[in-house]
Amino acid sequence: MRLHIAADHAGFELKSHLVDHLRAAGHDVVDHGAHEYDAQDDYPSFCFAAGEAVVSEPGSLGIVIGGSGNGEQIAANKVTGVRAVLAWSRETATLGRQHNDANVVAVGGRMHSLEEATALVEAFIAEPFSGDARHQRRIDQLAAYEASRTTA
Numbered sequence: 001m002r003l004h005i006a007a008d009h010a011g012f013e014l015k016s017h018l019v020d021h022l023r024a025a026g027h028d029v030v031d032h033g034a035h036e037y038d039a040q041d042d043y044p045s046f047c048f049a050a051g052e053a054v055v056s057e058p059g060s061l062g063i064v065i066g067g068s069g070n071g072e073q074i075a076a077n078k079v080t081g082v083r084a085v086l087a088w089s090r091e092t093a094t095l096g097r098q099h100n101d102a103n104v105v106a107v108g109g110r111m112h113s114l115e116e117a118t119a120l121v122e123a124f125i126a127e128p129f130s131g132d133a134r135h136q137r138r139i140d141q142l143a144a145y146e147a148s149r150t151t152a
Contacts, residue, residue, distance in 0.1 A: 011065030
């Protein structure tokens with residue numbers, strides 16, 4: 001699977017670990033930065049790049065990482081077509097895919113051990129969208145609002 005990954009300084013160690021881990025598992029991983037540790041870097045540009053890449057490559061997924069994952073989720077969701085979820089448990093990771101057809105997962109590098117965070121990402125990428133009509137209807141409503149900025 002093609003995976004786009006990005007992190008700021010707070011997620012740099014986890015991102016480095018995940019890039020190696022996911023490539024070893026056979027995934028095609030594109031690293032959108034940060035490419036070196038810089039305690040003063042800013043996450044939005046990295047998350048925008050990963051989100052734009054996901055949207056431009058249907059079927060790919062994204063992973064954005066920071067200290068808590070909150071800002072990274074917000075930044076990724078600013079990209080039209082991204083549906084980013086913050087995963088803090090395996091259940092939230094899998095439900096994000098099952099119910100929301102999320103295409104980006106945000107993870108807090110300071111919130112989880114490397115092993116826990118890896119399990120969250122693995123759960124997210126392994127879970128398919130359920131395709132259930134009620135979930136698709138809601139996703140369609142979100143996409144319509146995103147396109148028009150009006151409620152129907």
